[in-house]
Amino acid sequence: MKKHNNFQTQLIHAPRKAPQFIETVQPPLFRASTIIFKSTAHLFDRHWTDPYDYSYGTHGTPTTFTLADNIAQIEGGLYGLLAPSGLSAINIVNSAFLGTGDEVWVPDNIYGPNLEHLNYLKAQYGIRVKVYNSIDVSTFQPTEQTKLLWLEAAGSVTMEFPNLKELVKKAKAQGVLTALDNTWGAGLAFNAFDFSDEHLSVDLTVHALTKYPSGGGDILMGSIVTRDEKLYHRLFRTHATLGIAISGDDAAQVQRSLAHMSLRYEQQSNNAKTLLEWLKQQPQFAQVLHPSDKASPGHQYWQEICTTDKSAGLVSVIFKPDYDISAIRRFCDALKLFKLGFSWGGPVSLVMLYDLKMMRKLENTHLQQGLLVRLCIGLEDPQDLIQDIENALKYL
Numbered sequence: 001m002k003k004h005n006n007f008q009t010q011l012i013h014a015p016r017k018a019p020q021f022i023e024t025v026q027p028p029l030f031r032a033s034t035i036i037f038k039s040t041a042h043l044f045d046r047h048w049t050d051p052y053d054y055s056y057g058t059h060g061t062p063t064t065f066t067l068a069d070n071i072a073q074i075e076g077g078l079y080g081l082l083a084p085s086g087l088s089a090i091n092i093v094n095s096a097f098l099g100t101g102d103e104v105w106v107p108d109n110i111y112g113p114n115l116e117h118l119n120y121l122k123a124q125y126g127i128r129v130k131v132y133n134s135i136d137v138s139t140f141q142p143t144e145q146t147k148l149l150w151l152e153a154a155g156s157v158t159m160e161f162p163n164l165k166e167l168v169k170k171a172k173a174q175g176v177l178t179a180l181d182n183t184w185g186a187g188l189a190f191n192a193f194d195f196s197d198e199h200l201s202v203d204l205t206v207h208a209l210t211k212y213p214s215g216g217g218d219i220l221m222g223s224i225v226t227r228d229e230k231l232y233h234r235l236f237r238t239h240a241t242l243g244i245a246i247s248g249d250d251a252a253q254v255q256r257s258l259a260h261m262s263l264r265y266e267q268q269s270n271n272a273k274t275l276l277e278w279l280k281q282q283p284q285f286a287q288v289l290h291p292s293d294k295a296s297p298g299h300q301y302w303q304e305i306c307t308t309d310k311s312a313g314l315v316s317v318i319f320k321p322d323y324d325i326s327a328i329r330r331f332c333d334a335l336k337l338f339k340l341g342f343s344w345g346g347p348v349s350l351v352m353l354y355d356l357k358m359m360r361k362l363e364n365t366h367l368q369q370g371l372l373v374r375l376c377i378g379l380e381d382p383q384d385l386i387q388d389i390e391n392a393l394k395y396l
Ligand SMILES: *Cc1c(COP(=O)(O)O)cnc(C)c1O
Pocket: 084, 085, 086, 087, 088, 111, 156, 181, 183, 184, 208, 209, 210, 211, 220, 221, 222, 343
């Protein structure tokens, strides 16, 4: 091509392009709102409803498709979609499958913002929200109107491991769609698409990639995975019409972290178990919650499904009722290595305090009374973390 006379034009239409044969360790990064069509024929031949047709940035680039495929593969699924946060992935599922008059069942220990979104849909569109106890299948009572069952393994904050087998069986018998928040297991602790000898499978998973896949505590992202092509197309349409898109840079960062995700998960899981053994010996706690522990609610269901002995890096402790909120606050403020903050899966250990009475609707006799603190174990030396807690307990 003739050299452009105008310096400004040349800056924009630079002649150098990466040759096709160059290969790098990480896949090349595509950033796109506009995707350039080769010709009008190409423009008119495309089908925006084809999930793998490149036509505009919101629909995806090779960078986002590569990551979505990898997440699907890790979780045992076939199709993946990406969203700008775990919560937005949850919201896509709720929006895709729930309409006026429909009923949805959620576990009592559901990830809180999911319930908030469902309550929003309830106010706006008149859906019905029912709550069940995840370790007592009899409390899940689907009706003709039930469209969706939310599952979480283990459940948020209190870490009960649900009776996944029986819940899924019961839902399937009634034709109810099953959606699992797979953030805790991350596709590593168990396979949500084949989790028992009977080849049981949930219909779809959502995953806060913000946690283990990112691993840095610095990126927000979510995914939806399924093995069912029809479901995928329905989700894809909701995803596309809502204009859900993620940044190519963020996708490339998560893609880069996937290579060591399993190593980090295992290390954090092992660190959590080291802390668990020590925490159980301390007199200040009424209950220590971690699915790998025999005394933790739903342990038998964890054992049934998580054959690899992997169990994430989250441990919750319930303080004996003699410690009031100001004592618990002094404890949290005295911690030095554990930082006060939401989320998990990053290198830094985190702590958060909760009042269960404010969070639960059902009476949970398997939980002790008292204020709860959740510890998210990072990648520090577990002995240093123990020392940090030992010191902070003096401030109770
Ligand atoms: C963090 C989290 C989410 C939401 O993910 P964000 O990316 O923070 O929106 C959903 N479910 C569970 C279980 C989580 O821990």
